[in-house]
Amino acid sequence: MKKRILSVLLCTTMVASMLAGCGSAAEAPAAAPAAEAKEEAKEEAPAAETKEEAPAAEASEEEQITITIWHQSVADTDPVKKIIEASVDEYHELHPNITIEQDGVEGEQYKTKIKTAFAAGEAPDLSYMWAGSFVKPFVDAGYLLPIDDYMNPDVKAKVLPGMLAGSTFDGKVYSYPTITFLADLYCNKEQFDAAGAKIPETWDELLDAIDKLKAAGYNPIMMGEKDLWPGMYWMDIISQRCAGNAGVEAAFGDPTKFNSPEFVEAATRLQELVQAGGFNENYLSTSYTEMVEGFCAGQGAMLYQANWVHPAIMDDAAATKGKVVCVPFPEIPGTKGNKSEFSGGSSDGYYVNAATEHPKEVVEYLEYLSEKIGTLGFQMGAGLACWDTSSTDLSALTSLDQESAALMEQGTSYIGWWDNVLSAEDSDTYKQLVAEVMAMKITPEEYAEKMSKLSPSEFY
Amino acid sequence: MNKILSNKKAITVFMAPAMLIIVVIVLVPIVISLYYSLLKWDGIGKATFIGIENYINLFGDERFIASVKNSLLYVVLSLFIQLPLSLLLAIVVSNTKKLEKFYVTVFFIPVIISSVVIGQLWQKVYNGDYGLLNVLLRSLGYSGHDWLGDEKTALMCSFIPNLWQYIGYHMLIMYAGIKSISTDISEAAKIDGANRFQTAMRITIPILKPIIQVCVTFSLIGALKIFDLIFVLTGGGPFQSTEVPTIYMYKTTFDQMHYGYGSAISTFVIIECFLFTAILRFIFKNREDA
Numbered sequence: 001m002k003k004r005i006l007s008v009l010l011c012t013t014m015v016a017s018m019l020a021g022c023g024s025a026a027e028a029p030a031a032a033p034a035a036e037a038k039e040e041a042k043e044e045a046p047a048a049e050t051k052e053e054a055p056a057a058e059a060s061e062e063e064q065i066t067i068t069i070w071h072q073s074v075a076d077t078d079p080v081k082k083i084i085e086a087s088v089d090e091y092h093e094l095h096p097n098i099t100i101e102q103d104g105v106e107g108e109q110y111k112t113k114i115k116t117a118f119a120a121g122e123a124p125d126l127s128y129m130w131a132g133s134f135v136k137p138f139v140d141a142g143y144l145l146p147i148d149d150y151m152n153p154d155v156k157a158k159v160l161p162g163m164l165a166g167s168t169f170d171g172k173v174y175s176y177p178t179i180t181f182l183a184d185l186y187c188n189k190e191q192f193d194a195a196g197a198k199i200p201e202t203w204d205e206l207l208d209a210i211d212k213l214k215a216a217g218y219n220p221i222m223m224g225e226k227d228l229w230p231g232m233y234w235m236d237i238i239s240q241r242c243a244g245n246a247g248v249e250a251a252f253g254d255p256t257k258f259n260s261p262e263f264v265e266a267a268t269r270l271q272e273l274v275q276a277g278g279f280n281e282n283y284l285s286t287s288y289t290e291m292v293e294g295f296c297a298g299q300g301a302m303l304y305q306a307n308w309v310h311p312a313i314m315d316d317a318a319a320t321k322g323k324v325v326c327v328p329f330p331e332i333p334g335t336k337g338n339k340s341e342f343s344g345g346s347s348d349g350y351y352v353n354a355a356t357e358h359p360k361e362v363v364e365y366l367e368y369l370s371e372k373i374g375t376l377g378f379q380m381g382a383g384l385a386c387w388d389t390s391s392t393d394l395s396a397l398t399s400l401d402q403e404s405a406a407l408m409e410q411g412t413s414y415i416g417w418w419d420n421v422l423s424a425e426d427s428d429t430y431k432q433l434v435a436e437v438m439a440m441k442i443t444p445e446e447y448a449e450k451m452s453k454l455s456p457s458e459f460y
Numbered sequence: 461m462n463k464i465l466s467n468k469k470a471i472t473v474f475m476a477p478a479m480l481i482i483v484v485i486v487l488v489p490i491v492i493s494l495y496y497s498l499l500k501w502d503g504i505g506k507a508t509f510i511g512i513e514n515y516i517n518l519f520g521d522e523r524f525i526a527s528v529k530n531s532l533l534y535v536v537l538s539l540f541i542q543l544p545l546s547l548l549l550a551i552v553v554s555n556t557k558k559l560e561k562f563y564v565t566v567f568f569i570p571v572i573i574s575s576v577v578i579g580q581l582w583q584k585v586y587n588g589d590y591g592l593l594n595v596l597l598r599s600l601g602y603s604g605h606d607w608l609g610d611e612k613t614a615l616m617c618s619f620i621p622n623l624w625q626y627i628g629y630h631m632l633i634m635y636a637g638i639k640s641i642s643t644d645i646s647e648a649a650k651i652d653g654a655n656r657f658q659t660a661m662r663i664t665i666p667i668l669k670p671i672i673q674v675c676v677t678f679s680l681i682g683a684l685k686i687f688d689l690i691f692v693l694t695g696g697g698p699f700q701s702t703e704v705p706t707i708y709m710y711k712t713t714f715d716q717m718h719y720g721y722g723s724a725i726s727t728f729v730i731i732e733c734f735l736f737t738a739i740l741r742f743i744f745k746n747r748e749d750a
Binding site for chain 2: 111112115118119137138140141143225226227228281282283284285286424425428432435436439441
């Protein structure tokens, strides 16, 4: 009898462990196409070498190339998702010998996946990378290919001035920009009007608006601090207002400067908002997605985010459609910062795997895709232009897109999201500290003191 | 048949595939991660060998120690809340006359559902605005609470779905055990005048001891390895109050990009599991001898 029980148990455990195994194995198939593609490519590589001189037309008949691309555009409202998916067929029509395989994974998971893939040598030909401190370790490790030698001068000329700087490391260009982002304050005009509040231009007006909105029964600001970075955006911009972009840049280079009255004031201001009851009640357990959805459903009158939230705000199903205006973050009188200084301005892009078998073809696709996202993405409201859009029809731009683009033109100075500027470890520390400031767990002085212990950023 | 099974070569041949799988899937990664734990490495660039420095840092790391404490608390809850409940359910269900199989299936359902789905489900239960729990409380006249957003309640609230999910699993194992007890014994007890409670305490549970030992081991190891549900529910927050070693490992490895340090934590979890299993076996063995 005992034996029978044992065998039942053994079977149960076996099934259980097999099920558990499935969880971790699930990622393997996703990586498999990349590996397969590479193997295919390897086999064909000798053939390509001998035919290098042959005309392109002949090569296209002979050589079948598969290019793999991984990205993080998965939201259905994200125009970039549509552009990438459409490019698969379009590009195959233009170049019948080239097949594009695309795979998208949600942001935080993507970060894990791409790191593992590069470490395991299974990374795709093209991969999405966040600017700054995310992509830099990959460049330093030699995983990515400088594309200077492959760039088409005609295409390069269409990139707006200065926009290649973000993807240039040690004088070598690694990628094209796509679209760029700017963080603005989004105000639900309908709720502001109903509460008799003024769209804030200064800090006092912001506090006044919070009071009025609260009195009228509205939640003033939507916040999703479960994911930590939405709160970081607030601290980023308040710090930039208090110290000025120049002051913040100086502190990135020498973090001891974080321990100064400007940054103490920034933390004090953020706590002021919390004490005024500015944020939604459950902001600590609200995620980024819930925050944006909440704002679009009218659960908050203000949202400070980058312009990638436009498609969600202007969606036909959103309660906010046509009711939202975007303005620069309010100025704080008596401080060094001003309205023309912004958070954002960096462009994420797609980077070429140094181990790719077809660098020329991959860069050609990269040029095609980057320009498509740069122009079409701008046209569809996914972000702001990094490319010459003079020949693009911009009549479909929403009022928000136009306002945001106008703000960008006023901008004199930009600082990327701080977690792209600080190292991975320091970013984590900074985001945790911001959450602690917001929950009143540490004083502004303690915050400034802890920030001064970060390591200098590699970018300033 | 016996002849084949006593042939050493045959045993080797039959064992080889299983051994190969275990070596490749279990042992090799453990050894590799052991090696990684001796490195200072961001997972992408160059790695430097630093010996046991990661481990030294680990035991001075308050955040890590707090996370170990959290997981030990969960171990205690698993052993003293989850298992007794499972046992109770198993006994009750096995005594049910009608719909016995139906109840077994119902209690087993949470085990089948993916942890991520359960996480989403409970997130909606705990939600501060429209969560089931708060709606219920408000309808009773109490004020709501941000269950997962408050440090004081987040830890307990993230443990409860875990406890709930695996009750069915342990119940099924115990139920199978109870069903395999010969009815002669309980009938004899009935004739001797034992009531149901006495039958359960004096007959069922003592006979079930080997099964309970297995459940204790599973429950303990499962509690030490807990990750997915907490990750979905709170992601370790707010303010690291729901962090357990596995979540801290994920964060150090992938968010802070300290691959070596993360590997040191995973090695710690492995050793911790081995150690606890060994202690359990020792305890059970001693009791059997006594």
